[in-house]
């Protein structure tokens with residue numbers, strides 16, 4: 001047990017105080033050791049893919065490392081998607097995998113695979129040189145003796161990620177040069193500690209802003225926020241991107257608009273565009289503090305003026321088609337303001353929320369997995385990120401939900417009071433209906449892409465002891481005022497009207 005103890009101690013010294021343990025014979029010593037320890041938090045799950053996403057959610061909530069502890073073989077490989085997501089969203093996800101003794105490597109013996117370099121470029125392997133802002137993989141060969149562990153009290157060190165460098169001058173030059181052809185900010189997901197500084201910075205600049213709901217500023221900056229539609233085919237001279245890569249179509253369109261200069265300030269230091277642009281890697285609160293006072297730039301091109309009629313028209317359409325998917329999302333967004341936290345699944349939920357959710361009341365806390373944009377592990381990440389938060393809402397597509405069916409296994413270990421799991425069930429991946437590129441597909445071809453489904457989500461809710469309610473029309477939301485639940489998660493299935501949804505989108509694109 002000496003070896004296991006030493007490895008765990010190394011992680012504790014790095015500030016890792018939470019472990020999600022998954023069962024297995026090879027890692028049984030590690031699991032027993034962690035279970036015997038006081039002073040740390042141990043979570044349990046049987047499914048490594050979901051466990052790793054849950055651990056990712058914990059890093060998002062605590063701002064500290066969280067480790068998944070797996071046995072050998074394909075168990076470790078199950079963590080790859082969460083590791084990739086953690087890499088692109090700059091989160092300290094740790095994989096602690098047990099391996100067979102070293103002389104087994106390359107032997108083809110049972111449950112022996114090449115674990116050492118499994119995560120390739122996506123995870124560091126040396127705890128001594130870890131920056132604390134990306135995944136870490138610690139693979140440990142264990143001898144296979146009898147497991148016996150005594151109790152001990154673990155001491156977890158303070159977590160101090162390596163400070164990342166930044167270049168304030170570049171930002172200053174960029175702002176000074178922005179006046180002539182207009183400067184617009186696009187704000188993607190922000191960490192909680194980045195929000196206040198960013199808010200005041202954008203207020204001072206007074207420029208038009210396109211803010212994703214995950215920035216936490218979309219509602220607070222409502223007076224300055226404009227719809228993407230305003231900039232379609234009419235790009236400004238400069239775009240300042242803050243935080244994660246923005247969700248909307250506009251960011252992708254920038255790829256083929258070299259006339260617009262782009263500067264990104266983000267934690268993973270990646271430009272998010274394949275064409276030329278500038279990047280400053282760092283936490284926004286620190287970069288913007290370094291800049292000092294910002295001078296007002298304002299709305300050089302009258303974008304605010306153009307934004308008003310567009311917003312008015314969207315509101316009219318939401319009223320005209322209340323049972324369409326955007327219509328029901330708008331009403332859902334009003335109910336969700338009562339929550340303590342909100343997690344938005346990828347595909348249409350996060351997009352429709354950005355475009356159609358209410359803007360009057362800021363949400364307490366909004367999160368998503370936007371590192372690699374996967375639809376996998378979404379429920380698990382949500383449960384990890386909101387494990388200690390009552391009244392947490394999560395909103396997911398139906399295929400996204402089907403991808404993570406075992407996630408509710410964790411419900412017994414997290415806060416369930418007021419927890420609402422919303423599934424927008426439009427019968428498959430309806431984002432593909434919205435892609436002009438796929439318009440020419442035949443019926444069968446289309447089916448293979450959309451993957452229509454008609455599963456019974458009520459049975460799934462029952463299987464995990466969750467309560468269930470369904471919304472087909474706007475009035476069905478009234479039942480939410482009556483449902484009384486104590487410590488039970490509610491699955492709220494929302495099934496929008498297909499015809500109203502179609503009608504909404506045709507009118508929207510006119």
Ligand SMILES: Cc1ncc(C[n+]2csc(CCOP(=O)(O)OP(=O)(O)O)c2C)c(N)n1
Nearest residue numbers: 347348374375397398399400428429430431
């Ligand atoms: C792991 C993974 N597999 C496939 C995709 C490609 N993909 C993007 S959206 C989507 C469909 C999602 O369907 P659903 O969750 O029902 O949401 P909707 O599109 O209806 O909003 C798929 C398969 C992905 N992003 N991630």
